[in-house]
Amino acid sequence: xxxxxxxxxxxxxxxxxxxxxxxxxxxxxxxxxxxxxxxxxxxxxxxxxxxxxxxxxxxxxxxxxxxxxxxxxxxxxxxxxxxxxxxx
Numbered sequence: 001x002x003x004x005x006x007x008x009x010x011x012x013x014x015x016x017x018x019x020x021x022x023x024x025x026x027x028x029x030x031x032x033x034x035x036x037x038x039x040x041x042x043x044x045x046x047x048x049x050x051x052x053x054x055x056x057x058x059x060x061x062x063x064x065x066x067x068x069x070x071x072x073x074x075x076x077x078x079x080x081x082x083x084x085x086x087x088x
Contacts, residue, residue: 018047038062
């Protein structure tokens, strides 16, 4: 595979104070073959603390040659969370 362009759109929805549902649709176009592969992910993001988020998601292909199922797990660490605004 050569050069590709990757783009997408994501949404989240607050289910509880510390829990969000997340969804994403994204495409990847092979610039040589001019074919776009579309995929989606659905998952959850849990705010364990003010600066730590845990994320799990699963997805699949919508078109073309992509995996039948994908799974993602991750950690988001927000640096500087909870600091006072220095302009105030």
